[in-house]
Amino acid sequence: MGTTGNRAFVFNTAGQIVGQAYKELTQYYPQPGWLEHDPKEIWQDTCWVMQNAIAQAQISPSEIAALGLTVQRETCLIWDKTTGKPLHKAIVWQDRRTAPLCHQLQTQGYAADIYDRTGLVIDAYFSATKLRWLLENVADLDLNNVLAGTIDTWVLWKLTGGKVHATDHSNASRTMLMNLKTCAWDETLLKILQIPAQILPQIQPSLGKFGVTDQTLLGVEIPITAILGDQQAALFGHGCDRPGLMKCTYGTGSFLVAHTGSEIVRSPHQLISTLAWTQNHSGNLDIGYALEGSMFTSGACIQWLRDGIKLIKTAAETETMANQVPDNGGVYFVPAFSGLGAPYWDMSARGAFLGITASVQPQHLVRSVLEAIAYQVVEVVQAINACSPTPMGRLIVDGGACENNFLMQFQADVLGIPVERPKMRDTTVQGAAFAAGLAAGFWDSYTTLVSQRQIDRIFEPNQSSNNALANFATWQKAVQRSLNWAE
Ligand SMILES: Nc1ncnc2c1ncn2[C@@H]1O[C@H](COP(=O)(O)OP(=O)(O)O)[C@@H](O)[C@H]1O
Numbered sequence: 001m002g003t004t005g006n007r008a009f010v011f012n013t014a015g016q017i018v019g020q021a022y023k024e025l026t027q028y029y030p031q032p033g034w035l036e037h038d039p040k041e042i043w044q045d046t047c048w049v050m051q052n053a054i055a056q057a058q059i060s061p062s063e064i065a066a067l068g069l070t071v072q073r074e075t076c077l078i079w080d081k082t083t084g085k086p087l088h089k090a091i092v093w094q095d096r097r098t099a100p101l102c103h104q105l106q107t108q109g110y111a112a113d114i115y116d117r118t119g120l121v122i123d124a125y126f127s128a129t130k131l132r133w134l135l136e137n138v139a140d141l142d143l144n145n146v147l148a149g150t151i152d153t154w155v156l157w158k159l160t161g162g163k164v165h166a167t168d169h170s171n172a173s174r175t176m177l178m179n180l181k182t183c184a185w186d187e188t189l190l191k192i193l194q195i196p197a198q199i200l201p202q203i204q205p206s207l208g209k210f211g212v213t214d215q216t217l218l219g220v221e222i223p224i225t226a227i228l229g230d231q232q233a234a235l236f237g238h239g240c241d242r243p244g245l246m247k248c249t250y251g252t253g254s255f256l257v258a259h260t261g262s263e264i265v266r267s268p269h270q271l272i273s274t275l276a277w278t279q280n281h282s283g284n285l286d287i288g289y290a291l292e293g294s295m296f297t298s299g300a301c302i303q304w305l306r307d308g309i310k311l312i313k314t315a316a317e318t319e320t321m322a323n324q325v326p327d328n329g330g331v332y333f334v335p336a337f338s339g340l341g342a343p344y345w346d347m348s349a350r351g352a353f354l355g356i357t358a359s360v361q362p363q364h365l366v367r368s369v370l371e372a373i374a375y376q377v378v379e380v381v382q383a384i385n386a387c388s389p390t391p392m393g394r395l396i397v398d399g400g401a402c403e404n405n406f407l408m409q410f411q412a413d414v415l416g417i418p419v420e421r422p423k424m425r426d427t428t429v430q431g432a433a434f435a436a437g438l439a440a441g442f443w444d445s446y447t448t449l450v451s452q453r454q455i456d457r458i459f460e461p462n463q464s465s466n467n468a469l470a471n472f473a474t475w476q477k478a479v480q481r482s483l484n485w486a487e
């Protein structure tokens with residue numbers, strides 16, 4: 001269940017896709033900086049994509065061994081326990097409405113404690129302040145009859161016919177309410193944010209038994225055996241299960257995640273420490289941690305070029321246009337539509353084009369947008385290298401915008417390391433399927449599954465004649481101009 005749309009895939013024993021379906025999701029912008037999703041639409045589309053993927057696979061639901069769920073993270077909602085009706089639209093991760101509350105928490109001096117407990121920087125991105133907003137702004141709430149959750153919790157609750165109210169550690173770690181060391185809801189944080197514990201879901205290992213689908217849905221009960229945040233699912237699908245491996249997913253935003261093993265690694269450069277995934281092994285919880293650089297806007301700028309200012313007709317056109325000019329023409333773009341995430345964490349930064357002269361063509365603007373997507377990733381990789389004993393050797397990629405060959409080549413050039421693009425672009429979905437199939441015993445070896453992944457293309461650095469790295473410093477100057485913009 002992604003930000004721009006929901007998809008379902010059916011995999012066979014060989015790990016190949018035999019059926020798939022996708023439906024775009026309506027985006028609601030009630031005010032500038034706000035973004036909501038309709039939970040009813042998410043659920044209806046979940047049913048639609050599941051049914052269509054199964055029909056395309058030409059199998060009966062009874063042949064499905066297990067179901068894995070992976071979702072856009074942080075987005076959260078509340079609903080009525082009795083009627084099952086959402087009490088408000090879901091507040092999406094990009095939504096900035098709780099920036100004032102975050103500033104208040106910062107000025108009250110909570111930043112260091114919250115970082116210590118959760119690994120996170122105080123930001124409107126995470127669920128906690130969104131949940132607080134919902135509890136304060138939805139009228140006539142009977143807290144004894146309210147359930148809260150991220151999108152995985154909502155879909156799981158619906159899939160199980162209202163029987164299971166749970167989440168997994170990877171999604172819970174994004175709420176700013178889970179303690180990263182104990183892997184449980186943190187009572188101090190619940191108190192600070194005034195979130196009643198009884199409305200929160202139970203936190204479970206990412207790979208394990210979550211329940212079964214309600215019989216009325218597909219005619220059979222299908223075990224739900226994995227839940228992961230989408231970026232963690234991609235990490236799993238790429239085989240990044242140990243230190244030294246990292247991936248970047250270029251979707252609505254870009255999310256660079258590096259596995260750090262069973263230890264919490266803290267970044268001195270404002271990367272967040274988060275959960276990779278968890279699993280029970282002989283009664284003990286196996287915990288994998290990660291470092292993440294969350295960049296809120298990447299593919300979303302391409303959508304804006306297409307739907308917002310109509311400079312392009314298709315996202316793919318950006319590749320042709322960028323190649324039509326020898327350089328960016330001196331134009332630099334800052335993709336701060338929803339503020340800036342890592343490593344700046346500035347909720348009031350806003351987007352900007354800088355360096356415009358009368359000779360600038362649409363191609364330069366497009367190229368500068370693609371270059372900015374890559375520059376953001378460079379800053380995060382530099383921060384990861386700063387706390388990694390050995391520098392990262394390659395970047396594994398996925399997500400919609402990794403289709404763009406110009407972007408990927410430029411990325412390799414500015415990073416100075418190879419960029420590896422697998423054939424399977426929906427690694428998020430693949431990761432959730434691998435996790436669910438392994439947890440259900442449908443497959444028995446993670447290593448074998450991962451070794452079967454096929455590479456589409458490796459982009460070697462320094463192939464193009466552009467001045468990629470030299471321009472990086474100028475782009476950072478542009479970023480400085482965009483900070484602290486919105487009042
Ligand atoms: N060829 C392309 N070049 C650049 N961006 C692209 C291209 N194709 C798709 N995108 C971008 O990828 C994003 C969709 O990717 P996806 O992984 O489905 O996102 P999400 O998981 O956030 O819903 C869109 O924002 C779109 O603009």
Ligand SMILES: O=P(O)(O)OC[C@H](O)CO
Pocket residue numbers: 001002003004071072073074093229230231249251252253255294
């Ligand atoms: O929907 P995506 O792929 O842009 O991912 C959204 C992230 O999970 C937000 O943290």
